[in-house]
Amino acid sequence: xxxxxxxxxxxxxxxxxxxxxxxxxxxxxxxxxxxxxxxxxxxxxxxxxxxxxxxxxxxxxxxxxxxxxxxxxxxxxxxxxxxxxxxxxxxxxxxxxxxxxxxxxxxxxxxxx
Amino acid sequence: xxxxxxxxxxxxxxxxxxxxxxxxxxxxxxxxxxxxxxxxxxxxxxxxxxxxxxxxxxxxxxxxxxxxxxxxxxxxxxxxxxxxxxxxxxxxxxxxxxxxxxxxxxxxxxxxx
Numbered sequence: 001x002x003x004x005x006x007x008x009x010x011x012x013x014x015x016x017x018x019x020x021x022x023x024x025x026x027x028x029x030x031x032x033x034x035x036x037x038x039x040x041x042x043x044x045x046x047x048x049x050x051x052x053x054x055x056x057x058x059x060x061x062x063x064x065x066x067x068x069x070x071x072x073x074x075x076x077x078x079x080x081x082x083x084x085x086x087x088x089x090x091x092x093x094x095x096x097x098x099x100x101x102x103x104x105x106x107x108x109x110x111x112x113x
Numbered sequence: 114x115x116x117x118x119x120x121x122x123x124x125x126x127x128x129x130x131x132x133x134x135x136x137x138x139x140x141x142x143x144x145x146x147x148x149x150x151x152x153x154x155x156x157x158x159x160x161x162x163x164x165x166x167x168x169x170x171x172x173x174x175x176x177x178x179x180x181x182x183x184x185x186x187x188x189x190x191x192x193x194x195x196x197x198x199x200x201x202x203x204x205x206x207x208x209x210x211x212x213x214x215x216x217x218x219x220x221x222x223x224x225x226x
Contacts, residue, residue, distance in 0.1 A: 043217040088155050103155030
C-alpha cells in the first residue's frame with residue numbers, strides 16, 4: 001500500500017463548479033497535512049495546510065481532515081480555468097529530524113469553460 | 114525576499130556521465146531538501162539537511178548520488194554515473210526552523226540519453 005494515495009485523474013469540472021480532491025494516507029502517526037498546487041512545468045506551491053480534524057477554509061479553498069478514516073480532502077469552490085493544475089497531497093510524519101513530507105502522485109484538475 | 118535559486122534549469126547528458134546541481138535556499142532557512150520528481154509522480158525526498166548536517170538520506174541512492182552543504186547555506190547534488198532512470202526534475206526546497214512550510218525552487222530538469 002502506498003503511503004499517500006490520490007486518484008491521478010484527470011478530474012474535469014465546469015467553470016464555477018465545486019472541485020473535490022481526495023487523498024488517503026496509511027501512517028496513523030501522520031502529524032500534518034498539506035495541499036500543493038503544481039502547474040505544468042512549474043514547481044509545487046503550498047495552498048493549504050491542516051493539522052486537526054475538521055474543516056479549514058481559506059478563500060475558495062477548504063481542506064477537510066478525518067484522522068480516524070485517514071482521509072484528507074480539498075474542495076475548490078467556484079472553480080476557475082486558472083485552477084487547472086495538478087494538486088499534490090503531502091503528509092508529514094515525525095522522524096528523528098522531523099518535517100519529512102511524503103507526497104502522493106497528484107490529481108490533475110481540469111476546469112472547463 | 115528572494116526565493117530558492119537553482120541551477121542549471123535544464124541539463125541533457127548521456128548515461129554514465131556525471132552531473133551536478135546547485136541550490137541556494139531562502140536566506141535564513143536552516144533546513145534544505147532535495148527531491149526527485151519523475152514525470153507523473155509526486156516529489157520524492159532524496160536528502161534533508163539541517164544547517165550542514167544530514168537529517169535524512171534514507172532514499173538517496175548512495176552508490177551514485179551524493180550531496181553536500183558545506184557551509185550550511187547552498188548545496189550541491191551530484192549524480193555519478195547517471196542512468197536513464199535518473200531522468201527527472203530535481204527540486205530543492207527550504208524551510209525555517211520550527212516552520213513546516215517548505216518553499217520550492219524552480220527545479221532542474223535532467224534528461225539522460
